[in-house]
Amino acid sequence: KASHVQKKCSLQEESLGRGSFTRIFKGSKTDIREGERQNTDVLLKVLDGSYKNCWESFFEAASLMSQISHKHLLLVYGINIMVQEFVKYGALDLFLRKKQGSVPVSWKLDVAKQLACVLNFLEEKKIVHGNISAKNLLLAREGDSSIGTSPFIKLSDPGISVAVTVALDRIPWVAPEVLEAPETWGMECDKWSFGTTLWEIFNGGKAPLQGLDPQQKLMFYENHEQLPSPKWTELADLIGRCMEYDPALRPSSRGIIRQLNSLITSDYELLDPGLSAHA
Numbered sequence: 427k428a429s430h431v432q433k434k435c436s437l438q439e440e441s442l443g444r445g446s447f448t449r450i451f452k453g454s455k456t457d458i459r460e461g462e463r464q465n466t467d468v469l470l471k472v473l474d475g476s477y478k479n480c481w482e483s484f485f486e487a488a489s490l491m492s493q494i495s496h497k498h499l500l501l502v503y504g505i506n507i508m509v510q511e512f513v514k515y516g517a518l519d520l521f522l523r524k525k526q527g528s529v530p531v532s533w534k535l536d537v538a539k540q541l542a543c544v545l546n547f548l549e550e551k552k553i554v555h556g557n558i559s560a561k562n563l564l565l566a567r568e569g570d571s572s573i574g575t576s577p578f579i580k581l582s583d584p585g586i587s588v589a590v591t592v593a594l595d596r597i598p599w600v601a602p603e604v605l606e607a608p609e610t611w612g613m614e615c616d617k618w619s620f621g622t623t624l625w626e627i628f629n630g631g632k633a634p635l636q637g638l639d640p641q642q643k644l645m646f647y648e649n650h651e652q653l654p655s656p657k658w659t660e661l662a663d664l665i666g667r668c669m670e671y672d673p674a675l676r677p678s679s680r681g682i683i684r685q686l687n688s689l690i691t692s693d694y695e696l697l698d699p700g701l702s703a704h705a
């Protein structure tokens with residue numbers, strides 16, 4: 427029997443910030459099941475008025491995500507104004523910048539592994555996310571090694587599809603081939619973005635190519651340049667393989683998981699004790 431559930435979202439006044447085309451607010455939804463009231467924190471993403479014209483790709487992204495479920499995929503409750511589960515610690519890039527490099531390597535590898543797992547899930551479903559980045563990774567659990575809890579991330583919605591966004595401001599997250607011919611891009615573009623996100627995770631959440639103007643970012647791709655390599659060579663290799671300009675040379679998500687596992691089991695402490703601080 428379909429339980430009669432009445433949903434009501436109350437909206438907190440101040441907005442929490444902005445996505446690229448959206449304003450985000452914290453709210454709460456009240457479900458009434460069999461007369462029993464149940465409150466859940468939610469995050470509301472409202473499409474900016476000026477971007478009303480791309481509402482269909484906004485809804486397309488949201489409805490796609492509301493059709494599949496995975497523990498590391500963000501729950502989207504509704505797509506009229508995109509009501510999302512409120513994720514306690516917010517976007518990963520801001521969290522890492524706040525933590526100023528005091529995050530252990532094991533924590534970063536754990537988060538990278540979770541992202542690789544959800545990437546594998548999407549690959550098996552033949553779904554291209556198209557917007558993998560540290561700001562779209564939400565931290566549901568902070569993780570504290572002193573009490574033995576590990577971090578837990580949720581990959582956010584793709585947001586406005588790549589075709590609509592001014593792809594230049596998505597360099598170096600958007601794969602080069604997507605700039606060339608948006609209609610041809612496939613699964614491999616998420617591998618490229620995984621590499622960029624891995625770079626962000628090991629660089630304190632700093633935005634790559636920060637300060638470059640769109641023209642200079644375009645030249646970065648024209649000249650087939652790479653992001654500055656981290657000191658840890660095995661990590662640099664993995665980032666480099668994901669950020670291959672030829673999509674066919676990028677590893678599969680299973681290949682990424684295998685390589686991450688070998689990083690996790692390698693004795694990066696013994697290699698270079700200082701490594702675990704700034705890798």
Ligand SMILES: N#Cc1ccc(Nc2nc(N)cc(-n3ccc(CO)n3)n2)cc1
Pocket residue numbers: 442443444445446450469500510511512513514515516517561562564582
């Ligand atoms: N201080 C603080 C703080 C801010 C937000 C959250 N929670 C949250 N939950 C979501 N479902 C989505 C998001 N987003 C944040 C940026 C975007 C753009 O995509 N989404 N933040 C938690 C703490």
